[in-house]
Amino acid sequence: MSGLGEWLWLAVLALPTLAALGAAVVPPRAAERLSRGASLGTVAAALLLLVGPSQGSAGPLLGWDATSDLFAVLVASIYALSTWYSALDLATVRPSVLSPSVYYALLSGFAAAMLGTLAVSNLALMWIGLEATTIVSALLVMYDRRPASVEAAWRYTLMASGGLAVGLFGLALLYGQTGSLDAFALAAHPPPLTAALALVVALALVGFGTKVGLFPMHAWLPDAHSEAPAPVSALFSGVLLPTALYVFLRIFQLLPPTGALGLRELVVFVGALTALVAAFLTLAQRSYKRLFAYSSMENMGIALVGIGLGGIALYGAILLLIAHAFAKSSAFYCSGTVLRTTGTSRIDEVRGVGRRLPRTGPLWILSGLAVAGAPPFGSFAAELVILTGAFAQGSFGVAAALVLALGVAFAGINYPLGRMVLSRPEGPEPGPAGPESWLATIVPGLALGVALAVGLGSIPYLTDALRIATGGAFP
């Protein structure tokens, strides 16, 4: 399997990279076709990784395991969905200095950078992969050149790069202490728990936590998510944040299961605080895209709690990242369709979506329920598992904080969403907005279907892959 795993990973890395290089030099229509084809090929290769979870390496720098495989499937899937949806958004964006060809090149480059982060065993190379995502995605955020999107891209570049530098400082300290940055070698033979290692993990929490959007380093997140084109927002929320969390997880796993100088408690505290702050912030949003951005922050906080608690809660955390990625990307694709139709992202100016967009409206409502953890979607199952883990460890305060965050976020997301979709518009009744593109229905519908299938436990190989990735934490 190791040999096949190498070839599959090579394909997973090469396809989006070649698409990025090729799309930049061909006309827009060809760039679109090239990117769509490459993204489908990437998904196919990534899915094959799940059939037999691989543990392998190629050369001194590349290395992967079952966890990398799972995250690769996630990135490849949302990359493909976003690539297919992009044509709808590009058709309405005003001419930019970046041509559509460059847009597709950047989109594929963004996916390649994330997949590169997952394909390496060296922590510093993971850092470089994450920093590369910043460089590429900043240009995508400001694609339409509106002042707000340029400002959002600027804030994102500075905060993400500045924060990641703190993480790199931690990695230099780790190298000074251990003489190695190989995540797998360090995990196999963990360094002794010292104050220095604790400092490394704390710096990683701040540094990589900035890219995850943890409180209080989250200021860039709502800006970038809300100003980027819808397919890019889906990539940000669905897979960029989890990729940054993946790098933190690799460093966090160097800590012993118990007695980690209070660091596990610190991580759980930061996660719970992030979830709570984000949940309450959803109540005060005026833009539906910012609403979904804060929902992403809330979900990342809950996933961090699962990572901090470990055991069965870690299983829940990774399940949540998978379910959230598909549900949230569906929500952002629907948001893109609504934005194109209504011309505004303000919640109080959008009414009667259900009547104007009879297919997108219900999908949007269902996406809102899915990201807020309603049954039977995957996020419900995942959050239940994390709560079970908290109760099992006697962390009742943490469980109570999570329940409060989930309840507030559920209301904060679904009440305005319900008003926008189900309410009657003021003034004369608008008719349907015209025929809805099938692509605008199929892409979010497919993503939502996967989020549902995750909840129903009906995805082949997923449960086994999760068990292996979390070290058999789930019975």
Next chain:
Amino acid sequence: MGVDLLQITILLGMAMLVLALYLQAESFIGPQIQGIALQSLLLGGLLGLLAAEEHSLPLAALAGLTVGVRALLLPHILARQAGAYRVPERELRAGRRVRGHALAAVLVAVAGGGLYLQVLGPALASPDGVIPFLLLLEGLLLLATRSNPLARVIAYLEEENAIVLLGALVAAGFPLLVESVILLDLFGVVLVAGILALHRTAAGVPEEGFVEELTG
């Protein structure tokens, strides 16, 4: 490390720190670019000395890269961007608050030094990390207090200077490949920052612009 080299290392490190304080107090972009170039030159010199002491070819290559990229090329690009994109020559806000910035920088240096020498240094068993640690703090402070696009890029360069210095002093042998790629990464950040600065100017986003869409 011989006693003489140790003294030179400390001297160069202190000079980098003094330049970091100068960058905090300087409100003109041109001198800031020259300041970060000089700081990078000192870093390259220090790496060169360590390379000579340890007869290390990779370290010598890193010293060359640092001088070439950080001390010469990137400041040159920044200076061109400052001219081409009509970045304000002086930050008005920074100009008014320059004494406050300088005071804050000194306080951060004193508090950070105390924290490192009393708590972190003993825990890490590595007193050499104090200057990189202070440079990182000063870089973060510069990033937080400036609104000018290029001043913020300079802050980021200072942060990365701190990391390379830490790599040389504390994490000896921090892989050359990694540090080389980080240098390339800097190119990307500087170029993207330049493009964004251009668009910011074109879009009319003011230095302290309040964008209503980005609230909440």
